[in-house]
Amino acid sequence: MSKNNLFDQTNIYPELESVSAAAAARWVSLCKEAISDHGSFHVALSGGSTPKRLYQLLAAHPFSEQIDWAKVHIYFGDERFVPHDHPDSNYRMAREAMLDQLAIPESQIHPVDTSLSSAAEAAETYAQELQQQLPLNHNGQHCFDLMLLGMGPDGHTASLFPETEILHEQQTLCAASYVEKMTSWRISLTFKTINTSHHIALLVCGENKVEALRHAMRRNTPRLPIQRLVPQGSLEWLLDEAAAKGLAEVLA
Numbered sequence: 001m002s003k004n005n006l007f008d009q010t011n012i013y014p015e016l017e018s019v020s021a022a023a024a025a026r027w028v029s030l031c032k033e034a035i036s037d038h039g040s041f042h043v044a045l046s047g048g049s050t051p052k053r054l055y056q057l058l059a060a061h062p063f064s065e066q067i068d069w070a071k072v073h074i075y076f077g078d079e080r081f082v083p084h085d086h087p088d089s090n091y092r093m094a095r096e097a098m099l100d101q102l103a104i105p106e107s108q109i110h111p112v113d114t115s116l117s118s119a120a121e122a123a124e125t126y127a128q129e130l131q132q133q134l135p136l137n138h139n140g141q142h143c144f145d146l147m148l149l150g151m152g153p154d155g156h157t158a159s160l161f162p163e164t165e166i167l168h169e170q171q172t173l174c175a176a177s178y179v180e181k182m183t184s185w186r187i188s189l190t191f192k193t194i195n196t197s198h199h200i201a202l203l204v205c206g207e208n209k210v211e212a213l214r215h216a217m218r219r220n221t222p223r224l225p226i227q228r229l230v231p232q233g234s235l236e237w238l239l240d241e242a243a244a245k246g247l248a249e250v251l252a
């Protein structure tokens, strides 16, 4: 249907609730697949506002009991360099919405250590942890079974913001980045890591995402971070109708 491979798997749902339910169903099926393939499921959570409902759904009936939580390993695609109890912490949001309700062994929950002395040190430590914990794919690359992502109105994904050096990072799995417009340090997985994932699910909701989505779908000049997605595995977009407004003609 689409002229752009990046958008070959694009599904549009009425609103956040149905986007979240579809993402939860995808989590369940990928989780079962990964556990039968290599005995565990390694997932990177996204932050921001969109995934909170997904996390709440996963922690409750009917999704929670379909998942063997003892075999799930939780990581973070990006993090704000703030304490874990800070309102901006992605870890705190995931704890409150999902993790506190589930029987995942603590040793399998991998937050970014934001108590370290700098964002650079936190990122370096996290990169080492990923190297130790993540399974290798058949190419010998550290590989997530599922990478959850969102997209900001400026086309950022994870904490890969426009005009930041981290966009070009090819060596490490995770790096620190100062985001001028947020006046804050972020720690983020790099495109190298994201693109290696077995499956990427992008949840995008809200009218303020329309312009960035249209730009990326039209394959215009690649100025947005999101256009740096070159997945080795599969990638699917889960959009709500507000974000997908007017996209039909671009996808046709």
Ligand SMILES: O=C1O[C@H](COP(=O)(O)O)[C@@H](O)[C@H](O)[C@H]1O
Binding pocket: 045, 046, 047, 048, 049, 050, 051, 077, 078, 148, 149, 150, 151, 152, 153, 156, 157, 158, 159
């Ligand atoms: O992938 C991600 O995208 C979001 C965009 O957030 P949203 O609040 O518009 O859903 C980003 O800020 C977040 O940290 C990240 O993981």
